Amino acid sequence: MAKELIYMEIKKYLMFIIGQNTGMQFKLPSEQQLCIRFKCSRPPVRRAIEELKNEGLVYSLQGSGVFLKPTNENLPFYKQKNICLIMPHIESNHYRSIFNGISDTLFNQGFNLFSSFTRDINYMENIIVDSAIGKLFDGLLIAPVIHNMPNQNLKNLIKKKKPILFVGRSPFGLSSNVVYLDDFSMISTVMDYLSNLGHKNIGFICEETTIFDNYYERIRAYRKFCVAKGSSLRLSEINFYPEQQDEISAESIDSQLDVFVKKNHKMTALVLPCIALKYLISCLKRNNIALDAFALLIIDRPDNLEEINEIKNALYIEQHPECLGRKSAEAIINHILTGIPPESVIIKPEILPLEI
Numbered sequence: 132m133a134k135e136l137i138y139m140e141i142k143k144y145l146m147f148i149i150g151q152n153t154g155m156q157f158k159l160p161s162e163q164q165l166c167i168r169f170k171c172s173r174p175p176v177r178r179a180i181e182e183l184k185n186e187g188l189v190y191s192l193q194g195s196g197v198f199l200k201p202t203n204e205n206l207p208f209y210k211q212k213n214i215c216l217i218m219p220h221i222e223s224n225h226y227r228s229i230f231n232g233i234s235d236t237l238f239n240q241g242f243n244l245f246s247s248f249t250r251d252i253n254y255m256e257n258i259i260v261d262s263a264i265g266k267l268f269d270g271l272l273i274a275p276v277i278h279n280m281p282n283q284n285l286k287n288l289i290k291k292k293k294p295i296l297f298v299g300r301s302p303f304g305l306s307s308n309v310v311y312l313d314d315f316s317m318i319s320t321v322m323d324y325l326s327n328l329g330h331k332n333i334g335f336i337c338e339e340t341t342i343f344d345n346y347y348e349r350i351r352a353y354r355k356f357c358v359a360k361g362s363s364l365r366l367s368e369i370n371f372y373p374e375q376q377d378e379i380s381a382e383s384i385d386s387q388l389d390v391f392v393k394k395n396h397k398m399t400a401l402v403l404p405c406i407a408l409k410y411l412i413s414c415l416k417r418n419n420i421a422l423d424a425f426a427l428l429i430i431d432r433p434d435n436l437e438e439i440n441e442i443k444n445a446l447y448i449e450q451h452p453e454c455l456g457r458k459s460a461e462a463i464i465n466h467i468l469t470g471i472p473p474e475s476v477i478i479k480p481e482i483l484p485l486e487i
Contacts, residue, residue: 136221136230137171140246142179144168147213147245147266149188149199159189159197212467213243214460215263218274218298219251223434225452226274229298232456233272240464249276251372257282270294270463275302277342277372294466296473298459300345310459310476312450314345317480318352318402321428321448324482325400326360330426334365334395336388336403336411342372353402365398367391371406381410388414400426405433405447412439429485436485445485451478 145159160168165176180197183189191197214237221227230246237244247263249256256276263271264284271288275297282302288295289307297309318335325333340347350366357364369387388410403411408429415422427445455478462473 136227137169138175138178141165141169141171141176142182143243143245145179145183146188146243149183158195159199161196212241212269213245213267214270214272214463215266215268216244216246216272216274217256217259217263218246218248218272219276220248225431225434225450228452229274229456229459232453232458233298233460234456236457236460237464240460242460242464251276260284264288270296270467272296272298272459272463273302274298275300277338292472294463294472296459296463296466299455300343308462308473308475310455310462311345311478312455312480313477314348315352316477317430317448318349319356320480321402321482322353322356325402325426325428326356328400328426330400331360331362332365332395332398332400333362334367334391334398334401334425336367336369336391336401336407338372338404338406339368339370342370365391365395369407371404384410385414385417389418392418392420398425400428402428403430405429405431408433408439408442412441428482432485442485446482447485449481449483451480454478 144165148159159180162173162176162180165179166173169176180189180191184191184197187200189197189199216230216233218226218230221230234244245268247259249259253276260273260282261284271294273285273295285295285302285305289305295307297305297307297311299309300311301307301309322333335350335353337349337353338346340350346368350368353366354364356362367387367390369384371384388407392414401411408427412422414420415424422441423443427442429445429447431450432447433439458476458478462476465471466473
């Protein structure tokens with residue numbers, strides 16, 4: 132996590148605590164506790180606390196800690212609207228861009244943003260969602276963890292038509308408003324694009340459809356294209372997101388890819404998710420297949436291009452995550468101000484060359 136973002140997150144977290152304890156001589160968490168919570172060193176913690184001191188919200192007593200001033204000086208801040216954002220992390224370019232789009236838009240509109248990160252773990256998401264529901268947030272933005280176990284409290288919030296919006300996709304089994312890419316249209320566009328380039332034997336690797344409805348839509352689009360063109364299905368569903376986070380079975384993924392590549396040696400192009408790319412490169416090397424044996428079209432831009440610098444002339448789907456974040460923030464703001472739930476918003480992707 133970038134140092135600037137760590138400092139901002141620490142400050143926002145402390146201001147949230149201040150807002151829950153206005154008027155009390157409340158002691159803030161220690162520097163050590165904050166370092167452990169945010170997995171960082173002391174400088175960003177001290178910077179956040181120092182700014183709160185300069186703003187007149189807290190004071191320190193040597194040897195005792197940092198305390199909230201028992202005055203009403205901090206009340207104006209908490210008369211503003213507060214949005215809670217729950218997302219897996221901001222360590223990838225994709226999520227970091229979503230975060231930037233959301234935070235910049237909310238800041239420009241005078242809204243406060245409080246963020247929590249699930250680390251892409253289901254039970255963490257449930258804990259954070261349940262905690263957020265108990266706080267006095269005016270709106271809730273959620274970029275869901277990829278799993279197939281919906282949260283009952285989210286179901287109840289949706290039924291009550293509370294200001295809640297999903298970013299990127301809806302959670303498994305829940306139907307609600309979401310700012311997202313239409314996966315069916317996206318893959319249909321991709322297949323038409325490759326077909327127009329002259330490719331007839333197009334392979335497709337996708338995450339398992341039992342995990343997310345989005346993946347089912349991707350495969351549905353691929354199957355429909357193959358039927359329309361009279362092409363053979365060259366499809367593999369692989370679970371890259373096991374529910375148990377202890378061990379990701381790389382051997383299982385490798386084995387499935389080995390079978391897929393050997394079975395479909397005649398394919399001239401392959402569409403695959405970004406998460407599958409590193410496994411594919413290893414698979415091709417393991418089976419003595421040239422890295423340019425077929426054209427690659429990657430769903431989303433890879434984060435670490437150095438790891439895949441051997442790949443040449445690949446294409447990727449630019450999903451415009453910052454736009455997705457911005458549209459999400461605008462939608463939740465409108466819901467809060469008007470009381471009218473937003474309609475789902477579809478972000479249009481682009482197919483671009485992957486420049487390494």
